[in-house]
Amino acid sequence: MADITAIAKQFTDFYYSTFDTNRGGLQSLYRDSSMLTWEGTPILGAANIAEKLTSLPFEKVQHKITTLDAQPSSPTVASLIVSVTGLLVVDDSTNPLQFSQVFQLIPDAGSYYVYNDIFRLNYGA
Numbered sequence: 001m002a003d004i005t006a007i008a009k010q011f012t013d014f015y016y017s018t019f020d021t022n023r024g025g026l027q028s029l030y031r032d033s034s035m036l037t038w039e040g041t042p043i044l045g046a047a048n049i050a051e052k053l054t055s056l057p058f059e060k061v062q063h064k065i066t067t068l069d070a071q072p073s074s075p076t077v078a079s080l081i082v083s084v085t086g087l088l089v090v091d092d093s094t095n096p097l098q099f100s101q102v103f104q105l106i107p108d109a110g111s112y113y114v115y116n117d118i119f120r121l122n123y124g125a
């Protein structure tokens with residue numbers, strides 16, 4: 001298996017850059033069997049996931065990654081789990097939001113697609 005940390009970094013750089021500039025462009029990273037759990041709500045399928053991401057109620061967003069961890073997720077397939085934490089700057093707000101996101105990436109034709117994606121905002125007590 002290739003260096004999973006390098007794969008995870010390359011994936012997340014592409015994912016968040018695309019999210020921040022063209023959310024509709026993320027649909028190709030998902031499949032009909034993919035699931036996104038957004039703030040506790042499950043969404044199945046690439047088209048439904050893309051619809052959710054493009055309908056989020058903000059104009060501008062910038063992700064600032066704080067941590068990135070990756071592990072293999074199967075002993076037989078070159079899949080991986082990627083855990084990300086960071087800050088979201090939404091519509092030029094001066095108060096960034098903390099978030100965490102976990103991806104399960106599955107190999108497909110020399111690349112990877114997102115099989116599972118879990119996103120949560122992290123609120124302080």
